Amino acid sequence: MKYYDKLIFELSRKGRTGYSLPANRFPAAPELPVQLRREASPDLPEVSEVDVVRHYTNLSQMNFGVDTGFYPLGSCTMKYNPKVNEEIAALPGFTGLHPLMHAGLTKGALKVYQEMNKALAAITGMEAFTFDPCAGAHGELTGLMIMRQYHMMRNDLKRTKVIVPDSAHGTNPASAAVCGLEIVEVKSLENGRVDVEALKPLLDETVAGMMMTNPNTLGLFETQIKEITELVHGIGGLMYYDGANMNPLMGVVRPGDMGFDIMHLNLHKTFSTPHGGGGPGSGPVGVAAHLVDCLPDIRVSGFHGNFGVILRAYAYILMLGKQNLKKVGQYSVLSANYIKECLKDAYKLPIEGVCKHEFVFDGLINDGAHDDVHGATTLDVAKRLLDFGFHAPTIYFPLLFHQALMIEPTETESKETIDAFIDVMHEIAREAAEDPRILQEAPHSAPIKRPDETAAARNPILKFKDAQ
Amino acid sequence: MAGFPYFPHTEADVQSMLDRVGVKKVEDLYADVPKEFIKKGAYALPDAMSEPEVRAWLNGLAGMNARMKVFVGAGAYDHYTPSVIPYITSRSEFLTAYTPYQCEISQGTLRYIFEYQSMVCELTGMDISNASLYDGPTAAAEAMKMAIACTKKKTRVLLSCTLLPHVVKVVETYAKFHGVALGYVPAADGQTSFEALKAELEKGDVAGLIAPEINRYGIVEDHAGFADALHGAKALLVEYCDPSTLAVIKSPAEWGADIAVGDGQSLGIPLCFGGPYVGFMGVKKEHMRKMPGRIVGQTTDKDGKRAFVLTLQAREQHIKREKATSNICSNESLMALWVTVYLSLMGPEGLREVNRLSCDGAHYLQAELLKTGLFEDPFPGKPFLKEFVLKPKAFPGMMQQRLEKAGYFAALDTEEGYVSFCVTEQRTKEEIDELVNIVKEG
Amino acid sequence: MSKIIEGLKYSESHEWVKVEDGIAVVGVTDFAQAEMGDITYVDMPEVDDEVTAGEEFGALESVKAASDLISPVSGKVVAVNEALEDEPEKVNEDAFENWIIKVEMSDPSELDNLLDAAAYKAQIGE
Incomplete structure (x- = not known):
């Protein structure tokens, strides 16, 4: 990758234009009253179409x-984004629909929602979905609103707490707080699973429910899930399934069958829609039959959610069909276990055993530390990977391990790609053992070296004019 | 079964990977899952389709939707999308990237977000913008939470009754669960009533007001005195705005706003049945630390080269967890690129031209409709740009159905018994004349 | 080995207290600043705010972390160290020189609940 140092503002020349609009054939409207008119023109760039x-x-x-290449970013399910999806989402019969057009004018779009509702219900074992949420965290928030709504409708107002495992995604506690719930953390056992004995004393009639992802953020299946759901249901709480880790269960296990009452899916993870550098996503929320009545009052986005994203996911589900669904789960799990087994001679595997779609290493076995030389950290490994043309895994999450390196290959990567990644990870481990400074100074071949993030936070430059 | 294009695994690959892992078959990798939870039997899904079949099926569904000439706004506007935008936004380096966690190989994303932030600040006049929010209504809900967070110990936020209905509904949902008490400022003469605002402030405990620059009747509101009154009560002014109009009408900063929010959809994003769109937020510098969402900042790398990074992250959910201002993580990054490319192409003059065409067309339509004698102007003389409401004198009969039949989506019924119209630069004089004729013929 | 000053009072959450003319001067310890790494922002209360022993009164932020500041005493804030608003790095440079808030104590006996230098030293394992 080469370095290119311009900002669009720096290309601006007064009088240049990049637009083309029809001639005005209308009589001039009356001018706005002076007190409503903008005083200073906005300094937007003036550039030609070619410049842009x-x-x-x-x-x-x-x-x-x-x-571009392999993207083993744990918990993000960076699978291949099929191109036919893009073509479908750009059809004028869909993009031209105004969101307030009534059902008679939007039969095709409504059919997409109905079919998606059926398909997601079949895949997850839930009864019905709302498609309003625009991302995973938005889905979590919506799901928790449904949880509270359920208790409110039963006039059970003392339930203000939600239980969250210490390995949970950071969005879980944040979503709970936005929803006005108090977070109670339950700790994990040595084997990475929720400590059921520690959970029991937390359960009482003030608990609205519990949020879990299964497999959890360590990629481990919560083997005591049945006991956990029974305990939470036993005190009148609801079980929330964080669908960020749904990929390994595709075609094999359904959250509804495990006893979850509410869940969200990340269509931009599990259902192949592109992540767009940080959205748009879509986080539909499914509920079990006894919660369907709680859906209507909850409006979390302006119209019908991110229809364009839902369309892409629908095209993907049609391609998969009932025949290929199971392969998504199985291949994602096979690839993760294969990488784990191949690399555990060089990277610390804190918890042995079969994983699901992802797993976590706790840094290098030999970080190369000696005399006055610091060892290579997980950050250094991540940055060195960039030099070899791979994206880095998720780092320093989950928080249970200091040097967490979380790897998720997904089902769309070939064995050749995975083997090439394994070779590079071994090469990096060898480099670290010999001279960790190679890693510490990485990346060497990216457009920029490591930036000064402390300076960025101490003296924020957040727009073009701040820098001038 | 034939292979599947998204699974590269050959049988030999699967076997050698299974051997390396030390299990006999793929099912063994689920041995830790209690047997009762392994799904038995087939999933109730359709049979797999080939790509040509998927394409044909979805083309068919797209064809079941009506193709209309859109004369309705109400929060989603049929502005023109220049050809360049989808070409740029479909470049897979942008499209298929994740959130820019590895900044060294994400300078493309980080730079356009920085440009987007700069443009939001230019349009709104505010000091700081974030990297985007989901849509306009959720941006308003985030602003409500922020008003509470910025004004210690206050619990009440005021909503103007002239906000668009879909904005009000979302803010109400968030308020109910976040524990915010909402107060409502009624309209007087078609705009947020200043007298009613002052009366609400008298009652105390107000953290802020959310009011629209252009309201549900299309009227450009006069917010003179609002900021002073609110600041006098230690409360914040939140302006909800249509960014497409901000090159023409007073900016939120010029009204003295503390927070500006709205939907970037009007900046060239297709209607697409309501999404994906993009929420924007600009704030005054003193509220920077309470702002939700990602923020990109400029710094230098080790060699002194200009570099861009996600910054001020200590505000966010992955660090602050339950103490974070917001739970937002993924936002609408690609739609922020959409808006950035749009604003680059249009520049200040292009935006003004879009407004002239839309505004002149809307005024022409309003005049022609009033000439039919079938409508009254409920707010005569009130300033508007591209959108307006009329009161039908008699029951409009089958007017909407006749319009629909001719391919016009227009005259949207409002809660108040008006019908609402909107004209963008995409609407021609011929279309307007035909629309008026159809209305007359009833 | 981090610096510890004799004669000050310490909290388990790594704040120090020095009493000057009946006013409690509060900062964070050298150990705490080292744990945080480069401090990018100090979130402080306003003068006249009430603080309560054992409850948060602000936060330290670095690029990748945020840590609550827990008040070792109760009372009214009479001063905040405004120099830290623009130069949070001063806390890294000398955590004992650069106090964060001054508190007019409502219950000076709370000081007795805090650790002395030796006990704090033992707590941080040095």
Whole structure:
């Protein structure tokens, strides 16, 4: 990747334009009263169409996507994004629909929602879905609102707590707080699973429910899930399933069958829609039959959620069909276990045994530390991977391990790609043992070296004019 | 069964991986799952389709939707999308990237977000913008939470009754569960009543007001005095705005706003049945630490080169967890790129031209409709741009059905018994004349 | 080995207290600043805010972490160290020189619940 150093504002020349609009054939409308008129013109760039295309093409070349190479970012399920999905989402029969058009004018779009509702219900074992949430965290929030709504509708107002495992995604406690719930953390056992004995004393009639992801953020299946759901249901609480880790269960296990009452899915993870550099996503929320009545009053986005994303996921589900669904789960799990077994001679595997779609190493076995030389950290391994043309795994999450390195290959990577990654990870481990400074100074070949993040936070420059 | 294009595994690959893992078959990798939870029998899903079949099926569904000439706004506007935008946003380096956690190979994403933030600040006049929120209504809900967080110990936020209905519904949902008491400021003469606002402030405990720059009747509101009154009560002014109009009408900063929010959809994003769109938020510098969402900042790398990073992350959910201002994680990054490319192409003059065309067309339509004698102007003389409401004198009969039949989506019924119209630069004089004729013929 | 000053009072959450003319001067310990790494922001209360022993009164932020500041005493804030607003790095440079808030104590006997230098030293394992 080459370095390109322009901002669009720096290409601006007064009088240049990049637009083309029809001639005005209307009589001039009356002018706005002076007190409603803008005083100073906004300093937007003035550039030609060619300038715009070259600039953003150059910027794109400083970026790495799934189409560029292997992206083993744990918990993010960076699978291949099929191109037919993009074509479908761009059909004018869909993009031209105004969200307030009534059912008679939008039969095709409504059919997409109905079919998606059926398909997601079949895949998850839930009864019905709302498609309003625009991302995973948005889905969590919506799901927790449904949880509270359920208790409120039963006039059970003392339930203000939600139990969250200490290995949970950071969004879980944040979503609970936004929903006005108090978070109670339950700790994990040595084997990475929820400590059921520690859970029991936390359960009483003030608990609205419990949030879990299964497999959990260590990629481990919560083997005592049945006992946990029975305990939580026993005190009148509801079970929430964080669908961020749904991929390994595709076609094999359904959250509804495990006893979950509410869940969200990340269509931009499990259902192949592109992540777009941080959205748009879609986080539909499914509920069991006894919660369907809680859905209608909860409006978390302006219209019908991210329809364009839902369309892409629908195309993907049609391609998979009932025949290929199971392979998603199985291949994602096989690939993760294969990488884990191949690399555990060089990286610390804190918890042995079969994992699901992802797993966590706790840093290098030999970090190369000697005399006055610091050892290579997980951050250094991640940065060195970039030099070899791979995206880095998720690092320093979950918080249970100090040097967490969380790897998720997904089902769409070939054995050749995975083997190449394994070779590079071994190479990096060898480099670390010999001279960790190679890692510490990485990346060497990216468009930039490591940036000064402390300076960025101490003296924030957050827009073009701040820098001038 | 034939292979599947998204699974590269050959049988030999699977076997050698199984051997390395030390299990006999793939099912053994689920041995830790209690047997009762392994799904038995087939999933109730359709049979797998080939790509041509998927394409044909979805083309069919797209064809079941009506293709209309859109004369309705109400929060989603049919502005023109320049050809360049989908080409840029479909570049897979942008499209298929995750959130820019590894900044060294994400400078493309980080730079366009920085440009987006700069443009939001230019349009709104605010000091700081975040990297985007889901949509306009959720941005308003985030602003409500932020008003509470910025004004210690206050529990009440005021909503103007002139906000668009879909904004009100989302804010109400968030307020109910977040524990915020909402107060409502009624309209007087088609705009947020200043007298009613002052009366609400008298009651005390107000953290802020959310009011629209252009309201549900299309009227450009006059917010003179709002900021002073609110600041006098130690409360914040939140302006909800349509960014497409901000090159023309007073900016939120010029009204003295503390927070500006709205939906970026009007900046060239297709209607697409309501999403994906993009929420934006601009704030005054003193509220920077309470702002939700990702923020990109400029710094330098080890060699002194200009570099961009996600910054001020200590505000966010992955660090602050339950103490974070917001739970937002993924936002609408690609739609922020969409808006950034749009604003780059249009520049200040292009935005003004879009407004001239839309505004002149809307005024022409309003005049022609009033000439039919079938409508009254409920707010005569009130300033509007591209959107307006009329009161039908008699029951409009089958007007909407006749319009629909001719391919016009127009005259949207409002809660107040008006019908609402919107004209963008995409609407031609011929279309407007035909629309008026159809209305007349009833 | 982090610096510990004799004669000050310490909390288990790594704040120090020095009493000057009946006013409690509160900061964080050298150990705490080292654990945080480069401090990028000090979130402080406002003058006249009430603080309560054992409850948070602000936070330290670094690039990748945030840590609550827990008040070792109860009372009214009479001063905040405004120099830290623009130069949070001063806490890294000398955590004992650069106090964070001054508190007019409502219950000076709370000081007795805090650790002395030796006990704090033992707590941080040095």
